[in-house]
Amino acid sequence: MKSLKIPAYVFLALALFFIYAPIAVMMLMGFNQSRINQFPFEFDLVWFEALLHNERLLQGTGNSLLIAATSSVIATAVGTLAALAMRGIRRRTRAFLNLLLIPPITIPWLILAVALLLMFFWLRVDRSLLTLMLGHVTLQIPYTVLIVSTQYVTISSNYEDAAASLGASPFRIFGWVILPLIIPSVVAAFAFSFAISFDNFVVSYFLAPSGFSTLPVEIYTAIRTGFTPEINAVSTIVFFASILLVLPAARYLRFNF
Amino acid sequence: MFTTPLRRWLAFAPAYMWLILFAFVPLVIMLGFSFLSDVPFGRREPYLTFDNYASFFERALYQRLLGNSLGIAAWTTIGCLIIGYPLALVLARVIKGRWQAALFLLMIVPFWSSSLIRIYAWVSVLQRGGVIAQALGLFGIEIESLLYTYSSIIVGLVHAFLPYMVLTVYVAIDRIDRAYFEAAASLGAHPWRTFVKILFPLSLPGVLSGIILVFIPAVGAFVEPRLLGGPQGQTLGTVIEDLFVESFNWTLGAALSFVMLVVVLLLLVGVVILTRLRSRQT
Numbered sequence: 001m002k003s004l005k006i007p008a009y010v011f012l013a014l015a016l017f018f019i020y021a022p023i024a025v026m027m028l029m030g031f032n033q034s035r036i037n038q039f040p041f042e043f044d045l046v047w048f049e050a051l052l053h054n055e056r057l058l059q060g061t062g063n064s065l066l067i068a069a070t071s072s073v074i075a076t077a078v079g080t081l082a083a084l085a086m087r088g089i090r091r092r093t094r095a096f097l098n099l100l101l102i103p104p105i106t107i108p109w110l111i112l113a114v115a116l117l118l119m120f121f122w123l124r125v126d127r128s129l130l131t132l133m134l135g136h137v138t139l140q141i142p143y144t145v146l147i148v149s150t151q152y153v154t155i156s157s158n159y160e161d162a163a164a165s166l167g168a169s170p171f172r173i174f175g176w177v178i179l180p181l182i183i184p185s186v187v188a189a190f191a192f193s194f195a196i197s198f199d200n201f202v203v204s205y206f207l208a209p210s211g212f213s214t215l216p217v218e219i220y221t222a223i224r225t226g227f228t229p230e231i232n233a234v235s236t237i238v239f240f241a242s243i244l245l246v247l248p249a250a251r252y253l254r255f256n257f
Numbered sequence: 258m259f260t261t262p263l264r265r266w267l268a269f270a271p272a273y274m275w276l277i278l279f280a281f282v283p284l285v286i287m288l289g290f291s292f293l294s295d296v297p298f299g300r301r302e303p304y305l306t307f308d309n310y311a312s313f314f315e316r317a318l319y320q321r322l323l324g325n326s327l328g329i330a331a332w333t334t335i336g337c338l339i340i341g342y343p344l345a346l347v348l349a350r351v352i353k354g355r356w357q358a359a360l361f362l363l364m365i366v367p368f369w370s371s372s373l374i375r376i377y378a379w380v381s382v383l384q385r386g387g388v389i390a391q392a393l394g395l396f397g398i399e400i401e402s403l404l405y406t407y408s409s410i411i412v413g414l415v416h417a418f419l420p421y422m423v424l425t426v427y428v429a430i431d432r433i434d435r436a437y438f439e440a441a442a443s444l445g446a447h448p449w450r451t452f453v454k455i456l457f458p459l460s461l462p463g464v465l466s467g468i469i470l471v472f473i474p475a476v477g478a479f480v481e482p483r484l485l486g487g488p489q490g491q492t493l494g495t496v497i498e499d500l501f502v503e504s505f506n507w508t509l510g511a512a513l514s515f516v517m518l519v520v521v522l523l524l525l526v527g528v529v530i531l532t533r534l535r536s537r538q539t
Contacts, residue, residue, distance in 0.1 A: 008351040015344045019367055022378035025388050039391050082272035085265045104280045108477020110494055111514045114501050115283035118290055121298055138279040141272050199371050201480060216373040223377055223484050235374040242370050250362055
């Protein structure tokens with residue numbers, strides 16, 4: 001494959017350029033004085049200062065973090081519990097249970113969101129933080145079940161059988177034997193859920209109560225109404241924060257580097 | 258771990274009840290609403306009707322919008338394949354060791370930041386007088402805005418969905434037993450022949466799941482078409498959004514959502530049957 005090395009590297013570089021160029025431009029604009037995201041570049045921190053006074057954007061970011069953290073905890077807990085029950089059931093049952101996870105993953109989120117909106121209206125449930133959270137967890141559960149069960153079924157049942165035969169209670173078996181073995185996939189499930197929720201626009205857009213918004217919803221309204229260069233500033237912060245969170249998680253999940 | 262069947266089912270219950278109550282039941286309710294003249298919580302008394310579906314089949318506009326959604330999704334999938342497949346191939350077979358993990362992370366990190374952030378980034382790159390227009394201006398090339406075109410929608414969507422394609426294809430290629438490649442090489446096969454005869458056919462399951470993970474959500478996309486496509490970006494998705502958010506014709510919105518859902522499910526079933534047939538052949 002030696003002759004292919006150079007074209008491979010060139011392609012890799014081009015692809016990385018495609019992925020990162022807009023993000024790099026956005027970051028530069030965060031530090032640029034231009035009001036309409038144009039060059040020339042003149043270093044300035046005005047937009048970070050403006051961000052400090054942009055209550056809506058800060059509030060939206062806070063809401064996004066809060067919802068992502070809470071919904072991910074719920075989805076990871078519920079998903080892990082279901083994943084643990086996946087072992088020792090008949091193949092067909094497991095195939096069926098796995099099949100049930102596919103529609104929520106593949107159906108366009110727009111459809112799920114408007115269906116939930118209709119149901120809540122019909123039941124006269126007001127849109128609230130709770131309805132929003134319910135929606136986010138629904139999107140996360142299939143992923144958490146799949147991620148944790150994929151690892152759990154590869155682990156030999158000898159460990160828990162041994163613990164059980166020595167008289168350990170189910171809670172003790174879970175806490176001392178199973179959890180330490182599956183913790184990488186539990187962390188991965190949490191990280192993935194967090195990303196899904198933090199990134200989610202559609203469900204928040206349809207299910208958020210009026211006057212409440214998340215960062216993606218704020219950006220959507222901002223783009224539709226004109227430029228808000230503070231978005232570059234907040235996006236830069238979000239991007240670096242996500243790198244800071246992903247790197248240790250990846251290290252922990254044994255990506256060797 | 259679970260000593261009785263009851264305990265096992267209790268462990269399944271929270272996750273699956275959640276999915277049933279907040280994914281499957283709402284879809285059934287929406288199906289019901291799509292056959293009503295008005296929503297049952299409005300002022301007018303609703304009656305059963307096929308009007309909502311009739312207006313989809315009678316009005317060429319809606320069919321054109323569905324076609325537009327499918328076209329956008331198809332181009333997005335093609336774009337993701339053209340960039341994503343070689344990328345996954347390079348990551349899995351050319352890059353080795355610590356660089357592999359590092360580059361892999363570089364691919365998925367943007368996925369961890371918000372997609373709306375990335376759309377905003379594209380708006381400022383493509384807009385009139387934006388970065389690309391300015392850069393071309395240095396070479397004396399004057400262009401109008403690149404935003405609000407068909408291609409700007411596709412570029413935004415490919416950027417958004419690329420990680421799914423790279424991930425699924427990468428996993429499929431990585432899973433192939435190295436012994437096949439060694440055998441091919443020791444028998445003197447040209448790398449190209451190894452690719453055509455061994456690597457590509459064995460990576461197809463990953464390609465198929467990548468296509469599903471990109472195409473289906475892309476059919477429902479409305480944010481990228483709206484923000485990057487402007488007037489060009491009318492899709493079934495943007496119309497459904499309008500029906501729910503602006504004109505409050507929820508029963509028509511429900512019917513159009515269902516048309517989209519049926520189309521998507523038919524495609525999904527088609528792909529599944531296709532893979533079954535393939536695996537039976539081999």
